Amino acid sequence: MRTLIKNIKSLVQVEEGTARRSRVYGKEMAILPVIDHAWLLIEDGLIHSFGPMLTIPESLAAEREIDATGRLVLPSWCDSHTHLVFAAPREQEFVDRINGMNYAEIAARGGGILNSAKRLNETEESELFDQSIKRLHQVIDQGTGAIEIKSGYGLCLEGELKMLRVIRRLKEQSPIPIKPSFLAAHAFPPEFKENHQGYIDSIINDMLPAVAGEGLADYMDAFCEQGFFSVDETAALLEAGLKYGLKPKIHANQLHRSGGVQVGVKYNAISVDHLESMGTEEIDALRNSNTIPTLLPGAAFFLAMHYQPARLLIDAGLPVAL
Ligand SMILES: [Zn+2]
Structure with missing residues (x-):
């Protein structure tokens, strides 16, 4: 033809x-x-x-x-950072923000990622797939020609496997390439709020072997941020992922200069994503690295945050992905 x-x-x-x-x-x-x-x-x-x-x-x-x-x-768009699989939208949080709460306050109250995780764990895999494939076709219709999709709303072995199996089914039926990322380190679930090491052990010892065993992910992701995963915790997770052949690709510097960019570069992450909070040390770390700074202006827009410093990065001679 x-x-x-x-x-x-x-x-x-x-x-x-x-x-x-x-x-x-x-x-x-x-x-x-x-x-x-x-x-x-x-x-x-x-x-x-x-x-x-x-x-x-x-x-x-x-x-x-x-x-x-x-x-x-x-050419069609290559979307390297999505959370396309989810069980319920979070429009209530727009109301919270209008009422003056910020992202960290909404998250601390059990909103944000934890709210998405609760809904996801209540939803059947088949229902999740049916919702997600509709979204996939919507983004294809808008010009996306290749896409990465993350887990990260399960926050337990069963929930993370459910998300990644949905992504695998999408991949099997999709007309465009799909790359899956394993993001159990998206937030600490409530039962591990006071026991961070317990959750990290669970990711490394229970979830990673199961995810890798089924070949469900290409990348190891983590939300390196104050109140979420520290630099040391992120490093331990990336190291564990590498042992199973999962390349690092992380959320970094969204709310604070968290050290996320530096730890991403240290582990040769293929990208560090978000980057609302950047300074000279982060830019210096990205120079002479193979790590791609990836900016998410849509996230900044919907969270009513300032945009990422794209011009600063480009003027520093760096590549920028959107
Ligand atoms: Zn994200």
Whole structure:
């Protein structure tokens, strides 16, 4: 099956041969290669060839032709940080925020992640899957072409496995690639509020072997933050994940300069995500590392927090993912 898109106003993000960049840093992020007035041929779901309209072969024929006059053609989004599987939305927390409570206060009162965990553990796996696949198709319809999905609302062996098995089923039925992350270290469940080591032991000794045994996750995630997981606790978790081949990829510096960026870089995390709270030490740590700073402006918007310092990172010569 061949599809030919013709008369494209701008074909965006075209990189070929030696000019092709695998990673883009700092100032180079402003360079966006574009071919104006272009054509693109797709064969069996893969890009076959493309170029300016002047170069379109006369004999080129396709079963399906699309006239893209006045339109752009661009790559789909790669969404590297999602919590797409969840049991219930948390709109009550918008009301709490309007009434003046902040994120930490809502979390301390049992809202936030713990509220999501309670609802998730009350929901059947099949129901969770049915809700999640609808959301997956919604984000695909909005242009997402690859997605990471986290666990982290189970906060116990059974709940985390339930989430990750739902993600595996999504992966089996999804038309786009899905990467699962294991995020039991999202919050301390109430029964471990005063016994952090007990929960960490449970993640390392009970959950990780089961998750790895079923091959349910590619990445090891943790919420490194004051009131959540300390730098030392995060380090222990990342180290344990690495033993099972799970690459580190963490939540860092959302509410405070928690040391999350530094511990992520130390364990060669593929990304440190959030980064609302950044300073010189964090930027220095990211220089000369392979860790990608990943900004989540949607989270800052919905939590009514200030946005992440994207310009500061780009001016420091760093790559930035959104
Ligand atoms: Zn997150």
